[in-house]
Amino acid sequence: MSEEVRVAVEGRLAVGEVAVVIAPGTKAKKRDALLDVLLAAPLYDAASELGVVLAAAPSSYAFALPGKDDAGRTRFAVRGRIEGDRLVPHRPTP
Numbered sequence: 001m002s003e004e005v006r007v008a009v010e011g012r013l014a015v016g017e018v019a020v021v022i023a024p025g026t027k028a029k030k031r032d033a034l035l036d037v038l039l040a041a042p043l044y045d046a047a048s049e050l051g052v053v054l055a056a057a058p059s060s061y062a063f064a065l066p067g068k069d070d071a072g073r074t075r076f077a078v079r080g081r082i083e084g085d086r087l088v089p090h091r092p093t094p
Contacts, residue, residue, distance in 0.1 A: 004069075007042035007078055014046035014080035014087060018062060019073040035059035039078060046080070047087045055086035063091055 007016035018038055022031055039058035047054050062076040069075055081090040 004073070005038050005042055007039070007046050009046050009049050012050065012082045013090070014043060014050065014061070014078070016042065016046075016078040017065075017075060018078055019069045019071070019075045021072070022074045032057070032059035035062050035076065043078070043080065043087070050082060050087060052082055052085050052087045054080075055083070055088045060089045 005016070005018045007014055009015075018035065020034060020038065022034075036058045039062060043054055043058050043061060061080050062078050065075040065077050067075070079090040079092065080087040082088075
């Protein structure tokens with residue numbers, strides 16, 4: 001399985017993107033388990049850099065982006081913001 005994960009700290013935010021191959025008909029539970037594995041270490045590192053802890057499962061920080069990348073992988077934006085001493089999932093409003 002081919003995947004690409006990027007998570008960086010920008011100010012008081014953790015931002016990034018992950019692209020993974022997800023077969024048609026894949027159940028959300030299985031997709032979320034894959035995202036949890038892929039995002040756990042990068043989000044932990046970002047939270048540590050920000051001096052906070054994760055407030056939710058890693059998959060909670062990812063939300064699907066429209067379309068697929070050039071390799072046919074499903075893309076997810078990864079966003080987290082600081083609230084108190086925690087990094088919480090953040091979905092920017094349009």
